[in-house]
Amino acid sequence: xxxxxxxxxxxxxxxxxxxxxxxxxxxxxxxxxxxxxxxxxxxxxxxxxxxxxxxxxxxxxxxxxxxxxxxxxxxxxxxxxxxxxxxxxxxxxxxxxxxxxxxxxxxxxxxxxxxxxxxxxxxxxxxxxxxxxxxxxxxxxxxxxxxxxxxxxxxxxxxxxxxxxxxxxxxxxxxxxxxxxxxxxxxxxxxxxxxxxxxxxxxxxxxxxxxxxxxxxxxxxxxxxxxxxxxxxxxxxxxxxxxxxxxxxxxxxxxxxxxxxxxxxxxxxxxxxxxxxxxxxxxxxxxxxxxxxxxxxxxxxxxxxxxxxxxxxxxxxxxxxxxxxxxxxxxxxxxxxxxxxxxxxxxxxxxxxxxxxxxxxxxxxxxxxxxxxxxxxxxxxxxxxxxxxxxxxxxxxxxxxxxxxxxxxxxxxxxxxxxxxxxxxxxxxxxxxxxxxxxxxxxxxxxxxxxxxxxxxxxxxxxxxx
Amino acid sequence: xxxxxxxxxxxxxxxxxxxxxxxxxxxxxxxxxxxxxxxxxxxxxxxxxxxxxxxxxxxxxxxxxxxxxxxxxxxxxxxxxxxxxxxxxxxxxxxxxxxxxxxxxxxxxxxxxxxxxxxxxxxxxxxxxxxxxxxxxxxxxxxxxxxxxxxxxxxxxxxxxxxxxxxxxxxxxxxxxxxxxxxxxxxxxxxxxxxxxxxxxxxxxxxxxxxxxxxxxxxxxxxxxxxxxxxxxxxxxxxxxxxxxxxxxxxxxxxxxxxxxxxxxxxxxxxxxxxxxxxxxxxxxxxxxxxxxxxxxxxxxxxxxxxxxxxxxxxxxxxxxxxxxxxxxxxxxxxxxxxxxxxxxxxxxxxxxxxxxxxxxxxxxxxxxxxxxxxxxxxxxxxxxxxxxxxxxxxxxxxxxxxxxxxxxxxxxxxxxxxxxxxx
Numbered sequence: 025x026x027x028x029x030x031x032x033x034x035x036x037x038x039x040x041x042x043x044x045x046x047x048x049x050x051x052x053x054x055x056x057x058x059x060x061x062x063x064x065x066x067x068x069x070x071x072x073x074x075x076x077x078x079x080x081x082x083x084x085x086x087x088x089x090x091x092x093x094x095x096x097x098x099x100x101x102x103x104x105x106x107x108x109x110x111x112x113x114x115x116x117x118x119x120x121x122x123x124x125x126x127x128x129x130x131x132x133x134x135x136x137x138x139x140x141x142x143x144x145x146x147x148x149x150x151x152x153x154x155x156x157x158x159x160x161x162x163x164x165x166x167x168x169x170x171x172x173x174x175x176x177x178x179x180x181x182x183x184x185x186x187x188x189x190x191x192x193x194x195x196x197x198x199x200x201x202x203x204x205x206x207x208x209x210x211x212x213x214x215x216x217x218x219x220x221x222x223x224x225x226x227x228x229x230x231x232x233x234x235x236x237x238x239x240x241x242x243x244x245x246x247x248x249x250x251x252x253x254x255x256x257x258x259x260x261x262x263x264x265x266x267x268x269x270x271x272x273x274x275x276x277x278x279x280x281x282x283x284x285x286x287x288x289x290x291x292x293x294x295x296x297x298x299x300x301x302x303x304x305x306x307x308x309x310x311x312x313x314x315x316x317x318x319x320x321x322x323x324x325x326x327x328x329x330x331x332x333x334x335x336x337x338x339x340x341x342x343x344x345x346x347x348x349x350x351x352x353x354x355x356x357x358x359x360x361x362x363x364x365x366x367x368x369x370x371x372x373x374x375x376x377x378x379x380x381x382x383x384x385x386x387x388x389x390x391x392x393x394x395x396x397x398x399x400x401x402x403x404x405x406x407x408x409x410x411x412x413x414x415x416x417x418x419x420x421x422x423x424x425x426x427x428x429x430x431x432x433x434x435x436x437x438x439x440x441x442x443x444x445x446x447x448x449x450x451x452x453x454x455x456x457x458x459x460x461x462x463x464x465x466x467x468x469x470x471x472x473x474x475x476x477x478x479x480x481x482x483x484x485x486x487x488x489x490x
Numbered sequence: 491x492x493x494x495x496x497x498x499x500x501x502x503x504x505x506x507x508x509x510x511x512x513x514x515x516x517x518x519x520x521x522x523x524x525x526x527x528x529x530x531x532x533x534x535x536x537x538x539x540x541x542x543x544x545x546x547x548x549x550x551x552x553x554x555x556x557x558x559x560x561x562x563x564x565x566x567x568x569x570x571x572x573x574x575x576x577x578x579x580x581x582x583x584x585x586x587x588x589x590x591x592x593x594x595x596x597x598x599x600x601x602x603x604x605x606x607x608x609x610x611x612x613x614x615x616x617x618x619x620x621x622x623x624x625x626x627x628x629x630x631x632x633x634x635x636x637x638x639x640x641x642x643x644x645x646x647x648x649x650x651x652x653x654x655x656x657x658x659x660x661x662x663x664x665x666x667x668x669x670x671x672x673x674x675x676x677x678x679x680x681x682x683x684x685x686x687x688x689x690x691x692x693x694x695x696x697x698x699x700x701x702x703x704x705x706x707x708x709x710x711x712x713x714x715x716x717x718x719x720x721x722x723x724x725x726x727x728x729x730x731x732x733x734x735x736x737x738x739x740x741x742x743x744x745x746x747x748x749x750x751x752x753x754x755x756x757x758x759x760x761x762x763x764x765x766x767x768x769x770x771x772x773x774x775x776x777x778x779x780x781x782x783x784x785x786x787x788x789x790x791x792x793x794x795x796x797x798x799x800x801x802x803x804x805x806x807x808x809x810x811x812x813x814x815x816x817x818x819x820x821x822x823x824x825x826x827x828x829x830x831x832x833x834x835x836x837x838x839x840x841x842x843x844x845x846x847x848x849x850x851x852x853x854x855x856x857x858x859x860x861x862x863x864x865x866x867x868x869x870x871x872x873x874x875x876x877x878x879x880x881x882x883x884x885x886x887x888x889x890x891x892x893x894x895x896x897x898x899x900x901x902x903x904x905x906x907x908x909x910x911x912x913x914x
Binding site: 316362363364365367368369390393429430431454455456458460461 | 517518520522525627629630631632635639640642653654656
């Protein structure tokens with residue numbers, strides 16, 4: 025049986041971008057429908073940010089105790105060897121995800137958004153069909169927002185299946201793998217690889233570039249690389265993955281010096297990037313202008329077809345939930361008739377490795393490539409009291425400012441638990457802060473944030489603690 | 491990983507340099523084979539340079555407006571594999587090489603439904619507006635930006651009083667107050683912003699050509715009135731009785747044929763003057779440039795061998811070239827090689843103009859608006875359709891008398907249109 029419904033705004037995909045767009049639209053009184061085949065929350069909530077951070081936290085707690093039990097705690101803590109009920113860990117993680125699924129569904133409901141469960145398929149630019157359990161649903165909409173997100177990219181010669189898994193499966197393992205090979209030393213691979221290493225898995229990271237986290241500059245990736253080594257992770261850089269052994273239990277790899285190695289593995293986690301979901305739902309026949317694999321959008325997230333917007337990972341890098349959310353909110357307000365355009369100065373990015381990396385704005389090389397004469401200074405956590413009391417002196421905070429007027433162009437840091445500092449960094453850039461603004465803001469003592477203050481002072485020539 | 495250097499290919503016959511008009515990529519971008527890296531302009535054609543390989547951009551040759559030597563390094567890519575050649579020049583974009591690149595800038599021709607395009611490697615395209623530097627964004631806190639956007643205020647119009655020129659809420663309030671209540675002396679907000687627009691691409695070419703023509707050629711401009719009543723009657727009849735498939739006639743093809751006739755009697759007006767060599771190259775073929783306004787600026791498509799074309803053929807060719815020029819699909823050949831030029835502002839037309847000669851030509855004929863004016867026929871004023879011709883000549887090689895005679899010859903034929911078609 026086929027039913028037809030009409031709405032003003034149709035959002036395809038209830039990930040962070042889609043659900044934020046729908047909730048905001050609902051708040052603004054727009055008649056909104058959101059189509060999602062899975063639980064609301066998208067990659068981020070179900071198989072991305074949230075579950076991975078739960079696993080990373082659990083692994084970190086376990087590792088601290090395990091180190092104490094091995095007599096390696098500088099704090100003087102001794103304890104018996106801990107054990108991990110991994111099924112319980114996963115259940116705890118699943119419960120968080122479930123609560124958030126329910127939370128998002130509740131927020132959508134409260135905003136008056138009508139949910140439709142199933143996969144959407146474009147019939148034309150204003151009409152989609154959804155195969156729901158109760159039959160085919162045709163939805164006519166004035167405006168359509170494509171928020172279909174992205175999915176893990178596979179290597180052509182190493183398709184997912186058997187022991188070859190993506191991040192999605194890695195977050196749903198029922199037992200701890202003894203040997204894990206991570207293909208791709210980017211942020212996803214290292215976040216998960218580190219977590220498994222901390223709970224006892226022998227982890228090998230295979231990276232084609234000369235170093236891990238090649239998308240970050242060396243200063244930022246170095247402390248992470250050192251920590252990986254300390255955690256016993258084998259890192260093969262400049263290494264090429266050749267093939268899966270015929271029985272599927274090992275991976276053939278060519279190392280930097282040209283030697284062939286075979287890496288036995290219970291699981292092979294392929295994290296070589298993510299690709300936008302742009303096929304399988306009739307998008308092709310709309311013939312939208314593309315930007316490489318992504319849907320091309322303008323500064324109002326409009327595609328080349330009138331009435332169709334796209335937000336989030338389908339629109340390109342950086343593929344980050346908070347970017348999608350900001351785009352979704354903007355699009356909802358535009359649909360409501362407000363004047364909005366994308367004018368954000370920076371999109372923070374966090375790598376939840378150990379230590380964590382936070383990047384906001386331009387890196388030193390990006391700044392010079394754009395023709396800026398810059399002052400770049402960093403303050404190491406070695407000289408930060410709070411870092412010492414946390415027994416984590418690795419890392420630093422770095423500021424990049426224009427040499428002529430001291431306007432901050434970029435702020436980056438690497439250090440244990442500094443993800444939360446991203447708020448201070450982003451706010452500084454968004455407000456157009458100068459080095460002097462940071463220097464003249466009191467940063468509470470003793471906190472890691474003092475390193476931000478000191479980096480700015482250092483650029484101004486009067487750092488106190490270094 | 492290996493580095494691969496993409497050199498700027500030879501994009502036109504025998505040219506030594508080209509102007510960079512657009513980058514399609516920036517440092518750090520990952521590009522696929524055949525993706526457009528950037529566009530350069532030579533004379534009046536813009537050529538897109540595709541990437542010969544997949545890779546990541548590590549270096550770009552300069553910024554928009556820079557003039558690059560042919561064969562110099564254009565883009566450096568970081569590519570997979572170690573056996574890649576160190577450097578190579580790529581071929582300019584050719585049809586079929588990249589469907590998406592074509593699509594991106596040929597929207598106009600796509601819209602017209604033209605499935606097959608002329609097989610030309612060089613295509614004219616509207617030059618991109620100069621890009622603002624990332625840092626040209628006005629410095630203002632998010633809340634200020636939001637208020638400004640909602641109030642419809644462009645923050646670039648406001649001078650910030652905060653540190654580093656930061657625009658504060660107070661600055662915005664002051665700006666809004668000026669605009670809304672008129673408390674200041676002037677009823678409208680004063681605009682103090684100076685926008686620097688870099689003249690690049692086609693605009694720069696036009697500027698250069700106009701400077702050369704105006705500074706080197708002593709112009710003599712001659713304005714004459716033409717009674718086109720008979721011509722307009724004939725034109726209306728021909729248009730109303732034309733066979734399907736024939737183009738609609740404007741005054742332009744009549745003028746072209748009249749010029750061909752006049753040139754037969756004064757061939758030295760259909761010429762190029764090489765002033766450095768001191769030689770006038772008098773052409774037997776009459777190649778009439780038609781100055782045409784396009785979204786990108788002024789271009790001059792050329793109707794070749796007007797002497798060999800009849801009225802209908804001239805009309806069809808003018809229509810075809812104008813469309814090609816406006817849609818950006820005109821080839822380089824179609825945009826060069828004129829020996830004399832017609833300039834017309836169409837419906838605007840004006841009363842008289844002072845056309846600038848299309849260097850190195852020696853004459854240009856300007857068409858002004860047709861209006862009904864009272865004409866004294868010896869007994870009474872009668873309404874006649876009148877049109878002025880404003881024509882300029884290179885006074886170094888053409889005397890005023892020659893110029894006047896040439897215009898008179900055209901006038902005679904336009905006033906008695908049968909003479910356009912009858913030999914002798």
